Amino acid sequence: MLTKRIIPCLDVKDGKTVKGVNFVNLRDAGDPVELGTLYSSQGADELVFLDITATIEKRKTLVDLVKRIAQHINIPFTIGGGIGTVEDVSACLNAGADKVSINSAAVKHPDCIDQMAKAFGSQCIVVAVDTRNVKGVDTVHTHGGSKPTDILTFDWVKEVESRGAGEILLTSMDHDGTKAGFANELTSTLSTRLTIPVIASGGAGTMEHFVDVFTKGNADAALAASIFHFKEIGIPELKHYLDKSGILVRQPV
């Protein structure tokens, strides 16, 4: 049976991971490749790297990062951060990325989803959707959740699916950083109405929250950052806990 996936997310700026504490056995916790390798060896199912470097030569920075990761890491990974064109996607995939994540660019130019999916296949196009509940209505936000749009989240995920996205990375800005649990209700509403997988993101604080997002939230995968980086939850203990709770997960070999 297909397992639920646990995905640590690493924010990278100028080639270094942005937040986190030093891990034992790790020479440099600031090195995304070393940290990614550690998570991989601990049983992470995939990795997401978000490059938040703001440079003029953005694509070159991304491609350099992708190459370094792909050379060393033997599980799938997604790269995101300022990807907006077919050329960006091509460069990242050719450097060894398994998937790319697009966000603001997709909202601005929805056609780019069609173009990317047609050129490279849906399986490698992840559309990241930042959502916030405004006066009782779930709406899409861009630019790290800071800019509201008038697009309804539900309509948007259906549209990106029909345009050829292979996966949705759904981040609830209302839950992100709260450590009070994922947006289970919204995740479930979207996940059960989509035919593509949904990665839930935002709000992980305890191991129970992961159980909830897979059972109540019907998520296909769960993404978290700080709880892993600050060693609040270890991936092996999380997977053990999920297994004991009846959630099918891959145990590290």
Next chain:
Amino acid sequence: MKIAIVKYNAGNIQSVLYALERLGVTPVYTDDPVELISADKVLFPGQGEASTTMKYLKERGLDKVIKSLTQPVFGICVGQQLLCSHSEEGDVDCLGVIPAQVKRFPPAGKIPQMGWNTLTQLQSPLMKGIPEDSYVYFVHSYYVEVTPYAIATTDYIVPFASALQKDNFYAVQFHPEKSSTIGERIIQNFLDL
């Protein structure tokens, strides 16, 4: 040992190249029939759409070259599907090396299957040392039906052949290059054939 990777229009093979490098192998990436025929082993990876890739292979005569190979050949993902008889993806006749049909998953679950799933009923030297129920990484919307040539099966919506072997042709639906230590062992097994 000379390892060749078939060069054709089936997407990104960088991950396969890196996986081989991690195992200390530097492959030749080529569409030159002479290079392919003279290699000790040939990898046939691929992502992409079956009918477009078959058209490309035929136009360049690579279909005949691949079929004629007598050394160990390793099809990965779409490479596996192309070694079969026929694919529902674009309703296309494939290379016909392994008599099996490629079908689309019925719409009773999320498509593509994306993630980690288990290998069961393992056979063949390709699976040497791989424990039953080992997890490997899949991304696919089409699957190969279970036939006597299956050397591993997996359940997703339906049971399907996640690995195949016929004579010198070996093939897997999953991505060994992305399947952590289990995947590395399977690639090493192929290199050791």
